Amino acid sequence: MKTKTIGRKPATPSTQLPKSPTGIQGLDEITGGGLPRGRPTLVCGGAGCGKTLLATEFLVRGAVLFNEPGVLMAFEETEKELSANVASLGFDLEGLVRRKRIVVDYVHVERSEVQESGEYDLEGLFVRLGHAIDSIGAKRVVLDTLEVLFSSLPNEAVLRSELRRLFRWLKEKGVTAVITAERGRESLTRHGLEEYVSDCVILLDHRVNDQIATRHLRVVKYRGALHGTNEFPFLIGDDGISVLPITSLALNHQVSTERIATGIPRLDAMLGGKGFFRGSSILLTGTAGTGKTIISCNLAQAAAARGERVLFFSFEESPNQIIRNMHSIGLQLEPLVKRGLLRFHSQRPSLCGLEMHLATMFREIADFKPHVVIVDPITSLMDLGTASEGKGMVTRLIDYLKAGQITSLFTSLTQGGHVLQQSEAGMSSLMDAWILLQDYEGNGERNRVLYVLKARGMKHSNQIREFLISDHGIDVVDAYIGASGVLTGSARVAQGDLEKAAVLASQQEAAQLKREVERKRKALERQITDLRADYETEALELRRIAEQVGTRTLLLGTERAASGLLRQADIKVAVASQGKRRNGSGAR
Template structure:
């Protein structure tokens, strides 16, 4: 008789893709097919929107009809509330892809008389499922069903019966519930009977709000367990699972122009590696934004899209200023090849800035991303937090083959070959621009501190910004004096 233990072939849990950006990534494919998923959170964290978008994306992307059961808002209110997100619920209803079942329950009119059951709800759900052949269902929110009731044993028994009934019907369900006191939900049971539990959170830190999502439990499958920032904007619900990125991206040997002929020459004649990360650091007025704009203009000449994240100047101001040095960004901006995202650092917390930038990248799909300057975000967190943010952003861009250019403002009197944030070790190419004193005049100078994987010049060159453009001029070392 053999003592070996037979090993069966692992079975993969069937999943229903949500179609919501980021959620399918952190759930490794979607929600459990034919099973209920609990979405818990406090008021205003996005539960209703997540449930509704699950149905809308299912109908529009996968041709799966859905039923939305609302206990609080009327169908008209739901239609109006999500219209700003681009969801046309009336059209989906007319096409038989969405059914909204409004069940009105007034707490003051509920009285505990005899045994309370959900049989009436089951009948209405069965009718709605049959009307459109529903594959998905959302119930929003669970607590209303039991408002005014005090028999906890009865409530828990009916909750178990509800989840079991949904499983028997084979529909993929999203059930929303309010957070409880010390428990995920008010009744403290739903998280034990649901196959997947998602918690939404809306917290305020230093007067700045951030929304986060976490998969607390997912039976039968691996899933992301971190907290992930998410946005609710005109595109709907967007989750950013970038904390899970590793060092497994591909690299190439293709080179792209910096937009400055002399700088291309200093970098071996061909410019930066495509998909690399570049840092330009220096004190105020040394030409960091000008070099960034030249790179954006070069991307436009290659018919590539650029996302320019500006924390200090408006798009109109940047376009006007660089026009004086022979760089015309207006055509690229007009033809929507150059996209600006100009905000003050104080607008949001670090996580929300990161989420917004990656959201822009996901929608624009640029080849080049410029952030000017990264040091503006120091006011929003500790240096270690800002470094962590840009570590994640650098990994995100490398994963997608995006060339990322960062500028960093150095403080007068500090070591110029250092950064407040400490991202210099993460970048592939590091340029330093600083002031020079030559023959009693103040000039700009540029040199390359490092450029991984390529031969590059060790010269300090005079950086000239004129109406003819940007040029780099060799200077004799005898006439050179660095200025702090």
């Protein structure tokens, strides 16, 4: 297994010391590749902080992963005890001994049996160690805990000179050695072993804060190499030690431009129409009962429907409870669980310390290899430690997830009121997108709204949207803006009705107007028809009168001519005067 070199790389790798990878999660990152090859490393710490385990894991991993056989010289525990101790971590020490990958030599000096009777040296120890190394061609040696010799051999001066010789001898042998030692009161080790081992010193520590014990590891000294100098929390889990470095993770993870839908179309629309970026970290904050879990489950269901694996860390509800509750809004999660696309991991936050939770989560993630991770809610975890520890934990989790391009959704339970944005400020800087869920109170009811507070790298809606939780999931509805802000719930419905009524009224008015115009037009037309009829009557009358006049004139002329004939008058004069009179009568 090649350890991922996520950490900073030294500027000149060619001049770098050769290193022996430990295979211990995180330690290789801190030390930039492992312990100095061919040199002794001192691991010191108080009782119960994991010295023996670290050393044993170094050996076992060396034998299993790096094909470097090892010798474990145990001064405190017998081979059987050691095997039993590390068996719980999945190390098959006995098997490795049988396959000649590891030699365990239990060195026991019974103080009561021993009597000094002159000059001596520790050649016996050298011979044993040398024999063990040669018998399997060991590359790694662990001496656990050498200091026991101080209490079992009487002459300290001899012991010291022999130890000096031992470390020189180990270097000459070219084996990478780990020497464990008890922590002293004022010095790193009780018997000042650090003066003999000067290449690399690792300090382990077990502290109790707020009733929760956390182990820490610090590389005090690493001659000739860059190393992380901070104190790193580490834990002893089911598969050995894992150190959880924060600072060794650089901000250089790959990013994706792929977008993933949230399962709520209108929410996608608010996020530039496409949803979140793959591999981004999303924060979902809200007070109690604003629907955080529901939105999370929607995202989970949408992802699983695309065939992605979703890991759901629940710190409040049991898986069955979540499944049942989501069933009530039409989200069927159980088939997804059965198909292995959705996995729940439910734990009470108070079960163990922050580091343990983190390690558990890391292990689950490494095991399940999800595309989407949901933590519901992250705030219950953060309550376990101090604010900085909590932030550190979230940072490490996000870094870890981002390195694997895993989309993460964290829900956060806030206390309500306007201070909530401030209280989340620390965490929000780590998040790529932040959606806020809120309760709107008014009109004798409580309604849910959501808005996108931030969404890095995408155009997003600035609108406050109300969302409804119905039998068929979440429905984001249009917001109505009233005089006093956003209208929600019944006020929104009322506003909707009002608007509908207004539209209806204006429609009716327009129809009325149209009818009026039509009526007027018809009236005018009627008038025109009447007038035309009048005119035609008049014209007829006129014609009739003209005809009458013509007839009368003719008749008159005829009568006069007749009478003129009768009276024997000059006919020509009579006809001429008759024409004048006709003209006069026409003007009448």
